[in-house]
Amino acid sequence: MFSTHHLRMRVLILTLLVAVCVSAALANTEGSKKSSRSFKDMIRRAGKSIKTAFKKLGNAINQKMMNFKKKLSKYKNKILEKLHLTKEKREKLMQRLKFWKRKNVDKVQPTGDSIEEINLQVRGGDMFQGDMALSREQQDQVEADIAGTRSKRQAYNDKAYPGKRWYKGVHYFFDGSASTQVQSVFTKAAQQWMADTCIDFIPSRTAEDSIRVYMEDGCWSFVGRLGGTQNLSLGVGCESIGTAAHELGHAIGLFHTHSRHDRDLFITVDKNNIKPDWLDQFMLESTRTNNNYNITYDYGSLMHYGATSSSVDKGRLTMVPNDIQYTETLGSPFIAYYDLLMINRYYNCTDKCKGKEPKCQNNGFANPRNCKKCVCPSGYGGDLCEKRPTGCGGDLEASNTWKPLQDETGDRKAGGSPREDFVKCNYWIKAPKGKNIEVKIISFTEGVAVDGCTYAGVEIKTHWDQRLSGHRFCSKVDANTVLKSNLSMVPVITYNRIYATVTKLEYRYV
Numbered sequence: 001m002f003s004t005h006h007l008r009m010r011v012l013i014l015t016l017l018v019a020v021c022v023s024a025a026l027a028n029t030e031g032s033k034k035s036s037r038s039f040k041d042m043i044r045r046a047g048k049s050i051k052t053a054f055k056k057l058g059n060a061i062n063q064k065m066m067n068f069k070k071k072l073s074k075y076k077n078k079i080l081e082k083l084h085l086t087k088e089k090r091e092k093l094m095q096r097l098k099f100w101k102r103k104n105v106d107k108v109q110p111t112g113d114s115i116e117e118i119n120l121q122v123r124g125g126d127m128f129q130g131d132m133a134l135s136r137e138q139q140d141q142v143e144a145d146i147a148g149t150r151s152k153r154q155a156y157n158d159k160a161y162p163g164k165r166w167y168k169g170v171h172y173f174f175d176g177s178a179s180t181q182v183q184s185v186f187t188k189a190a191q192q193w194m195a196d197t198c199i200d201f202i203p204s205r206t207a208e209d210s211i212r213v214y215m216e217d218g219c220w221s222f223v224g225r226l227g228g229t230q231n232l233s234l235g236v237g238c239e240s241i242g243t244a245a246h247e248l249g250h251a252i253g254l255f256h257t258h259s260r261h262d263r264d265l266f267i268t269v270d271k272n273n274i275k276p277d278w279l280d281q282f283m284l285e286s287t288r289t290n291n292n293y294n295i296t297y298d299y300g301s302l303m304h305y306g307a308t309s310s311s312v313d314k315g316r317l318t319m320v321p322n323d324i325q326y327t328e329t330l331g332s333p334f335i336a337y338y339d340l341l342m343i344n345r346y347y348n349c350t351d352k353c354k355g356k357e358p359k360c361q362n363n364g365f366a367n368p369r370n371c372k373k374c375v376c377p378s379g380y381g382g383d384l385c386e387k388r389p390t391g392c393g394g395d396l397e398a399s400n401t402w403k404p405l406q407d408e409t410g411d412r413k414a415g416g417s418p419r420e421d422f423v424k425c426n427y428w429i430k431a432p433k434g435k436n437i438e439v440k441i442i443s444f445t446e447g448v449a450v451d452g453c454t455y456a457g458v459e460i461k462t463h464w465d466q467r468l469s470g471h472r473f474c475s476k477v478d479a480n481t482v483l484k485s486n487l488s489m490v491p492v493i494t495y496n497r498i499y500a501t502v503t504k505l506e507y508r509y510v
Helices: 004-027 033-073 076-083 087-097 115-122 136-147 180-195 241-251 276-282 324-329 337-346 349-353
Strands: 170-174 201-203 210-214 219-222 229-234 267-269 319-321 365-367 370-375 393-397 403-409 423-430 437-444 456-460 471-473 482-484 489-496 501-509
Touching: 033 136, 033 276, 076 136, 076 276, 087 267, 087 319, 115 219, 170 180, 180 201, 180 210, 180 229, 180 241, 219 241, 229 241, 319 324, 324 471, 337 349, 337 370, 349 365, 393 403, 403 423, 403 489, 437 456, 437 489, 456 501, 489 501
Parallel strands: 170 201, 170 210, 210 229, 393 423
Antiparallel strands: 219 229, 267 319, 365 370, 403 501, 423 489, 437 482, 437 501, 456 471, 456 489
16 A cells, blocks of 8 residues: 555656646647657546546545544543543533623534534545544654653744644645635635745645645544645535634644643533544643643634534533633634734744834734834724724714614625625724723624624724734624623624625714
8 A cells, every 4th residue: 555655756746747748749839649649648647547546545545644633532531531520610601601692603514614513524534633644653643642741852943843734835736626716715725824924825836845635525624734745625614714714723743722731721622512523622731732822812713613513402501711801702704913923933934024113003013014004903994903994884983872883794685605705894983192992892793603703793893902903793692792891892783695684783982
């Protein structure tokens, strides 16, 4: 049987052979019909061989991950032990859940509305933490962490291990199976990562190291650069920019936010509601493998799964944030500010503007692609993060009595088929200096209440740290929820990529 390394080499050789044959054919413009037929037949056979080799490579990866998952099953008791809640923690969890309103998750797409749901249907949970394929080295490190056998000499104090970065840029190519939509969402996701980091994404079929984007079963990726050609799958149901950006996040080196070593300071995991085969999704990294670059936990991270992920009962939560009003934020479709900051520090992008940093406002940081501009937290725009983002929305002045805010985004004629791109409107609610602002949810259109509010929602930013994602809401049961700000200005963001949704709020200062 071929090893995955041998299969990658075989694919590369076959691809180069096809390229050479095509070049030769273009040079020989006066060949006979017979030689032309012979050439076409050779190309057809070579193409078939490439597909066969890629299929063998995919099967080998799937089998290796299945074997690894079986190996992890013997550590089930260790994982459960780490997820055990003391009586005090259990009581605190029950108190928090009393304030949780949403009891059901809407079903928008039949294939599933999250990576975890899609993969559960088509893969049955064979990938690590739902959507990650691991190299042998990474598998050994994960097992050593669970078993407690890792030595200091084995430790890598790095988010995805030092040798896994793409310092020469991320080269990628689309397999013949990749639909037009897959190619579109992947390209847009790559552009989003590229716009605010120093990582280049470059289409190339001949690069030494590259990502092959194809449509296998489910949504998944390897973590970091492997060397050679590595796969990234965006199968049926995975054709969204958010999903593509999440899998690209893995490919450039990010693990899941909810596996951070400090997760339990921000999230409570209810092991009683987790599907038995998905326990590994809630394993924590160790401080020896997880460097968060002094960046705090963000419930709105793109790399965070939803609050009902892997649940036996979708009416109950598996992950409960300390601030219960952040529950619907978990499972975000957007690259968060802190995701960008982490990748910029991981790839040393922040060094590119040293000594020539712009005077960013509202805690923005220098954009490594243009040191005269800043990367801004959500809800802020302009070159220096000093303005409200352009487009729909507006500036609103609060008073000491309630005022209404009504917003409609989306396409009334769209039906239930999501669009690729979000429409966003940005509002700034302002109060006199020294005053705080209250925002009350009056209503929100029903039918899109899914984890992470991935189709439509409203984000309300009341936290003192405006770099954090705001509270997101997308359920009709959120009515009468009141948020109080720590500052005298509150950004409100409405967004939509499906049929029209209406957000009704009230606001005042106190």
